[in-house]
Amino acid sequence: MGRVTVSNIDKAAAVLRAGGLVALPTETVYGLGANAEDPTAVSRIFQVKGRPPTHPLIVHIAGAEHLDGWVKEVPAAARLLAEHFWPGPLTLVLRRGARVPLEATGGLQTVAVRVPDHPIALALLKVFGGGITAPSANRFGSVSPTAADDVRAELGDAVDFVLDGGPCEVGVESTIVDVTGDTPAILRPGGVTCENLEAVLGHPLTVPAASHVRVPGQHPSHYAPRARVVLVEPEEVIAEAERASGAGQQVGVFLPAGSPDASVKAHAVVAVPASVAAYARGLYGFLRELDQKGCDLIVASLPAEEGLGLAIANRLRRAAGPRSTV
Known part of the structure; x- marks a missing residue:
């Protein structure tokens, strides 16, 4: 349509x-x-x-x-x-x-x-x-x-x-x-x-690590691609991706904005936008793209947890959460 x-x-x-x-x-x-x-x-x-x-x-x-x-x-x-x-x-x-x-x-x-x-x-x-x-x-x-x-x-x-x-x-x-x-x-x-x-x-708000109230998006594994998601520190993304690639995995990489080396050895690479708004807008599309390219592992890092970065970090943590084996 x-x-x-x-x-x-x-x-x-x-x-x-x-x-x-x-x-x-x-x-x-x-x-x-x-x-x-x-x-x-x-x-x-x-x-x-x-x-x-x-x-x-x-x-x-x-x-x-x-x-x-x-x-x-x-x-x-x-x-x-x-x-x-x-x-x-x-x-x-x-x-x-x-x-x-x-x-x-x-x-x-x-x-x-x-x-x-x-x-x-x-x-x-x-x-x-x-x-x-x-x-x-x-x-x-x-x-x-x-x-x-x-x-x-x-x-x-x-x-x-x-x-x-x-x-x-x-x-x-x-x-x-x-x-x-x-x-x-x-x-x-x-x-x-x-x-x-x-x-x-006009006052601070609490952001609980885990909500006791049932609301959408609170399952331990949520917003998750088929590929397993691993979160590391930004400076460790390239090394972790290349280690997993060397072990025979089809690795997708969320390359942090400003990374000095974009020639990471991996199956597929997504360059994270410097703009947090652009990152939020593209986040789910990036995850789908790496699934479509056949990745079985995605290596990423969390953005600074302020502004929209807080929401992005929340979604990435859920994407990396423990999955049911049933």
Whole structure:
């Protein structure tokens, strides 16, 4: 399918109303969307992704003015964050309202909500007239899709309709902030930086090493390519890659920005952009590229954990996390 037209958006809305699944572009990644008020359609998302039913989904709405019914209450901190960062890559965890089925929340009495900053997603939400649950449009735990072709390659005919909005601008998922307690807390770093959130709220935020609240992206192995990912210090990337190559592995390398020697002996090399925004935008595409080139090992290092670097580091750690052998 080519780029989106009004008729395509109307068709996508009709598919959602009929209980179908629509892949839609957002500024972060492509989402696998269903009517958020249809428990059967929501359950189909879990089936298609192979996602555990206890892992809650994010409900996407067209604007903060549409929060009524989706949430029980909107604390002052939530209103402040929504005013500054919606539409945008920020998800707020609030008390569940009557419109949200428990299938969408993993059985929790909280719901994750955001307003995407993408003209096609917003147009679809407006035409559809309701909320859309939309986790990333990929198999559970694998690399998130940042282009329509990624969705087609991974999910194929399991998706009823794909809206092609081109490449995603941010490239990593939204930041998730819990605003149900006395003090907001970041549950997952993402497209809105901790520094920007703190500037608006006027106080520091905690970023827990592991969230005790069930939210998307918290599985030990997540955002993972088929290749095994190994993380080392930046100055050790080349030596580790060449050691593994010498041992007969098909090695892919994330060569850190500013590395003095780009002639590393490896199966495939990705030069990490100096711009952290460009790195975030390209991260999942880089991982997919090395998979497609047949790498069985990817050697990478973590960026400085500030700004968007915090989200990139989080995704790389999850990609390198322990994988189930079942």
